[in-house]
Amino acid sequence: MALTVGDQFPGITVPVQQGVGALPAGETIDLSKTDGKWKVVFFWPKDFTFICPTEIIGYGELVKDLADRDAVLIGASTDTDFVHFAWRKSDERLANCDFPWIADNKKELANALGIVEQNAGVALRATFIVDPHNVIQHVTVNGLNQGRNPAEAIRVLDALQTDELCPCNWQAGEEVLKPAA
Template identity: 35%
Template sequence: MEAVKVGGKVPNFELEVYDPKTGGFGKVSLEDFMRERRWLVLFFYPADFTFVCPTELADLGEHYSELVEMGVEVVSVSTDTKYVHLAWQRSEKLLENVRYPMGADPTGKVSRMFGVYDEDTGLALRGTFIINPDGILVGSEINYYNVGRNAEELVRKMKANVYLMSHPDEACPAKWEPGKKTLRPSEDIVGRVHEALD
């Protein structure tokens, strides 16, 4: 199966999850989020009970409420089972404040769909994918096993994506934050971006 590409429609998928908010198991599907007109961030990581992974999930947990306020749901995903997610979240102190669903992909089907499945190890690389309410993949970032991500940058990118969904004729420059100037691509600013941002 060819991995979904940025700008492409994401096929529906379903994941079993452990939900720390309820302390129980459930299922989520892309169709559910699209029906609710919500954004979805899939946050793939290699494995539970490892080293860099709990630091990333904890960092993401610190920004979760801010993402939810923007209409975003987060689902972390590894190839562990939902039972391992439950045990890990209950035992790892760094995960105390994790409140987003933790997706189980033991067959690697969803990890393959997004091009993060490592056939040699059976694990997922560190991949972050942003899917808009129309089911279009608008953001993709993949890191190797040994480099953790920064949730602050994910929040910044989400702010830009949410803004652009309702302002499709604009573009957000580097380091854009709400309230800062955007760009309106046209022949008038070719070679004059500096002036356009003044």
């Protein structure tokens, strides 16, 4: 069963890889810790593929914008930390995507979230926006062949952080809806 809006994001510790300075050495990330920040967690199916790097680079370009919104970016796939490292080393654009990549090769997190594509045995293209209380506030899931628009995560995060009613296609700075009293 897939987790959705209002559900607690799994508070588990999973392997993670970040950067290209050294081989992976068993680093982990505790997903129960929020440090008072929002999280944007996005999964891609597999490293060394075609659509995935476009999404990773697209999300990577948003790291500073997310930080301005008290949010952190975390990527994930069902590959190992060593595969992540090798892929980053092989592509300078990916090496520059300096945010943690979860190595969910046991599919512990992907299964807990309910996003494993059963026939392919990999994670779907899923994005979760999680509030500082570790509660899922937004979920999108795409099939294996459709890339996402990472900028939509910023728009949705902006809307969520207003704690107001935001109409269709709302953008930061625009009027929110005010019901008549």
